[in-house]
Amino acid sequence: MAYRKVKRLLSDRKRKICELDAESIAYYRRNPCIACEDLLGIRLIDSQKYILQESWNKPHVLWCCSRNFGKSFLGAVFMILKTILYENQAIYIVSSVGNQSKETFSKIEEIVLRIGKTAASIDSLQDIVEKETVKSTNNKTGFQHNPESFHVSFYNGSEIFTLNGKPDNNRSRRATLVFFDEAAFSSDELIAVCEAFATQNTEFKTSTDDMFNPETEKRKCPTQLVYASSQDDMSKMFYKHYKNFAKHMLAGDRDYFVADMICDCAITTYMNGKPYTPLLTKDKVEAAMKANPDKARREYYNQPTRDGGVNQIVKWGTIRRNESFYLPQLHFEPNTRIALAFDPARTTDNSILSAMRITNDPNWGYMGDIVNCINFVDAASKKGYKLDSNRQLGKIRENLLLYNGLANDYDNLDVLLLDQGAGGGGTSTYADGLLNDWTDKDGRKHRGLIDKEHDIYKGYDEIYPNAVNKLRLLSPKKYRTQMVEEFIELIDLGVIKFPYEYKQEFISMAKQIDEENQQMESYQLSIEEIIALQSIDIMKNEITAIYKYENAEKTTRTYALSKEKENDPNFHDDRFYTIIMLAHYLYKLRRGQTVQSTPQEKFDYNSAPSCVSNIDF
Template identity: 35%
Template sequence: MCGKKMTVTHNTTLAAVFLMTKMLLIPDYQVYISTNSAAQSIEVFKKLEDIALQRIPSFASANDLFAGEVVKSANSETGFIHNPAGHTMKLYNNSGLTTLSTNLNAIRGKRGSVLYDECAWQTEEQMAATEHFADLDSSFALSTSKIKYIRPKTMPLQLLYASSAGDVEYPYYSKYVMFSKKMLMGDPNYFVCDLNAHAIKNYSSVNGVLIESHLTDESIKKAMEDDPDSAERELFNRFRKGGGENAVVSMESLIRNSDLRLPLLCNDTGKKKFILCYDPARNFDGSVLSVWQLIEDKSIGYYLQLENVISMVDPGTSKKTPLPMPAQLDIIKDTMIAYNGARAAEWENIELYIDAGAGGGGISAVADQLMADWTDRHGNKHRGVIDPDHKQYETARKTYVDAMPIVHLINPKGFKALMYSDLEKVVKLNLMKFTEYDGKDHITVELPNGEFQEAKLSQEEQMALAQINLLKNEMSYMCRYESAGGGISYDLVRDKRNTMHDDRSYTAAMAAYALTTKRRKDLLTKPKEKKSVPVFNFRAPNIKK
């Protein structure tokens, strides 16, 4: 691999081994790792560290050659320094590696080569702040004495982009296209390597001898079935084209409001507040329940944090149709109990929003069944719940007087446009927070003291994070259409309407509507702060008559 500017799609491990080799062979080779988050940069650093310290069992022939060249100190026995401000290591030949934070103002002005890992979603501003690291001529040397010999040229600084495919609107795509053209034209400063799933599965080798790949036909097929859009990008490096200019929510907004954190599968304190949004279906559509934590901030007021998304799919069906409604009702009840929390009054911590469209059965199959008191699987009795305002329950409210008024039935015909309009606004205002997930069985989370730690994920946590990714993906394909008469409608982008559902994004729109309602009530009911007005004391004038 050669050239000053290179793109590799999309093997990060290959990039780690490549950098280790260059740092060993080339003195004074400084490399910086740039990603979408500090935690992601540190994960790349730890991948290199694990290879060097022989912690990866699948790398059976790895040796300690690189680890022996790392400079040790009294504070670090291995030489791999885990500083919250930036993980770093240095070799005896003065080569080194440093992770970068996402604070652009704090990282400007450095000089060295840059590895952009999973950079398909980096913005123009992010890349511009770090690409200038490689502007310096590494062979430049200044001396006051006469040069008595010719100095050998040093390795030029390089920019290495390693990522799966992203969106055509982001700069990584334009670089991928431009670098490919430059390489094909014979420019030695550019190199592009496109490694898709078939290349890795069929042509993985050691010293020219084919080896068994870690990818299988079954795993590729399953990925395509579970999330075709993601599999196209992650496995086959096919760039996507989202909603474009008409998109309700841009990928940039979603990325800006996503962070690495564990999903919350229950109300762990019994004091947190949650909004549950349910879009029911039985036959032709998806049935989804999303769970949002309602958080009040002193500066910005209420905002939502997505904690879980439950897709009620019957795994026994070939076309992944929804579960029978009684089974869906059981899941809703279990979720209500989990997120209301232990040692909390009945339903004091949750509100339930249900789509009341005629086709989904939200009223007859769900809301009607929740009005009466019921007993859970552990024998505990719970009060029923009811919509306090819906006209269909005008007489039922007199019968089920003990039912808690926490249900909100939403008519999609009258509210869909309003809900998606609210969704567009609250995401732009950074009032909806999401998780970031790369499909692994662990994530790197930031601790309160600023350090980072690897957290193993349970099966339930992996499922929640994967479903949140699907919700974000659906949101990015929702578009705003304006008719000739001035009417506004919302739907999936045209080329996705036959291959993708919008149920997850619809629950996000319901949540945005709920948040907007909460913020409006909070604004109207909160007492206005009395602002002190400066009073100037003047002595009464003496007026002569």
């Protein structure tokens, strides 16, 4: 009897190789920490290994980690391993701003291509993943940098994308993994929209075969939602997930994992059970605690801030909503308008000069960006006293020149607002001191400043004819309540903006190369920019520490620091006072803008025809 010879698709040798490959992949899928060392050439510290192993196949994962713990780096490792060990993965990186998600994507690129700062700290990086990226003649690396979304794809069908922080642009997508970077600072709407990407059950499968039984199919890796951040405030979705996930985890639900790593885990590190070089030094934490305790407790000890109820005039959620990405402005820039506000002090309080950049938005009208905040402290004073009034006047004049540029005196400045309260000597010391002409360090003479509208200086334009009328004195007793309420209205409208919180001296910025590509560049903040950002962060703390107090009849109301902060000798409200002065000026600009109506074009009806018709009479 003759038998037909069957042609083998695989030789025994090739079949053996495929079986070994399958066994290796299955082994690495069970042991991601070993895969990290063998496939990527990265050895993690013990606490990072614990997080990676426990988060590997959990549908709901939350990493609440201190600053400098390496959240974004660990997230990059996590996503790379997912893409190469599982086929057809669709991974999205989401953050409150596009640059943050692109920075995390850049860490993935640096690990895969073995370039940049990330690769410089790891000597043993492998090239295995680099060979798995899909390349083309126009793209030699496989990493695409389209301004709308960075993207990389792999030969096994897996892909990684970045998304910006606009919820309306991030709908109707499907993902196997969504990684929320700095999730505590993302809006609740953005998180809710992007969580819907991973609602599809990966176990769902169908077939026309009558013998098909989905219950006998192999289990697949579930869709995952990973939230990575330090804490912010208790009203944010991140903190709500933190509580909810922790309850499920403690109850024994294997679908949930929460890691809470405070700064001690980054200061005292271990690798393979032995002490290792720390990720963070204790002196940085102590310095942060001295500079801004509330912020340091959030970022280093994972202690979220609690809003103070109905009497707190501005919630942290409002502050976060009004933050946007821009750098401090320390000097004149073309096509900008600057308003300055100064609250003087000498001994107990802070002496603060704040700057607001005023822009005219076609949709929102006049808006104000807080671009600088300076404390005139005497560095040589052991008790923290401020500079003497002569040197403070000199600093004010220096900043007037910096923001004015090369134009004629004060042409590029809108106004200098000054608290005339007796405590800081606003009128007698500073307003009087600014009347006279003065000479700068280069020997050039400049004009003085005067408030011609104030009762004290009526008729002084004849005594000081050269002084420019761009100084405005504001009485705290007369205008404080009005200014606070104007500030509350403007910040609720979203027309007063703040830069994002200061986190590190290096920030990543997307630079446009051409119409289709961007390149991430690292920008090092100057010392002056860092000081400005840190001082603005303290300003945000002061804003959220102000409460409304009413008498029993509710006929009068005042605004002051909370009782807790009022008893703290290191806490002040001077930065808050400068921003409400700036808000008062912005409010006047906007009020003038809304009063003005667009004049309608007049039409001479005498020349109009008496009848309009297509019929020729």
